[in-house]
Amino acid sequence: MTIIEALGVLPATLRRTLTWDRGSEMAKHAEVTAALGTLVYFCDPASPWQRASNENANGLLRQYFRKGADLSTVEQAEVSFAADEINRRPRAVLNWDSAAARFASLTVAALQTKGVSGGTGKMARLPTTGDNSIGLSTATVTKELPHRLPIPAMDKPH
Known part of the structure; x- marks a missing residue:
């Protein structure tokens, strides 16, 4: 799975949980947890405040890709460009750091503290321009995870 490969190169301290x-x-999601030890949490239905980072990212992505667009026709270069632009924007919530700069500093700090490979046998690499940052939110844990997850309704504009 691509997400396992992407998260697997990060230090374990930067991939403890994933809120989706x-x-x-x-x-x-169980494969992610089994492969990486990353606990996956799910937001409650109809609770956008539990995924504020996701909702904000959706709004930023709409500046590059219109709502309802067929993303299967989008070239990887377009996705990389949008991710790079978004991740390099200064953000008030990060004290005017960019997400890319903050992520890089957290990665360096984690590597200096642990000095480990990230638990996958691969050496962790520092994020570079175009890498996506990982947003954390304060979602609640679902008591019982369904065996089959529902497909969410289209995002509502903010």
Whole structure:
């Protein structure tokens, strides 16, 4: 799985948890936990405040890709460009750091503290321009995870 490969190169301290929407894209969440030890939490349905980072990212992505667009036709270069632009923007919530700069500093700090490979046998690499940062939110843990996750409704504009 691509997410396992992407997270697997990070230091373990930067991939302890992952908070996700209740979409079908995380149907194999148990594989992520088994491979990386990353606990996957799901937001409650109809609770956008639990995924504020996700909602904000959706709004930023709409500046590059319109709502309802067929993303299967989008070239990787376009996705990389949008991710790079978004991750390099200064953000008030990060004391006017960019997400890329903050992520890089956290990665360096984690590597200096642990000095480990990230638990996958691969050496962790520092994030570079175009790498996506990981947003954390304060979602609640679902008591029982369904065997089959529902497909979420289209995002509502802010």
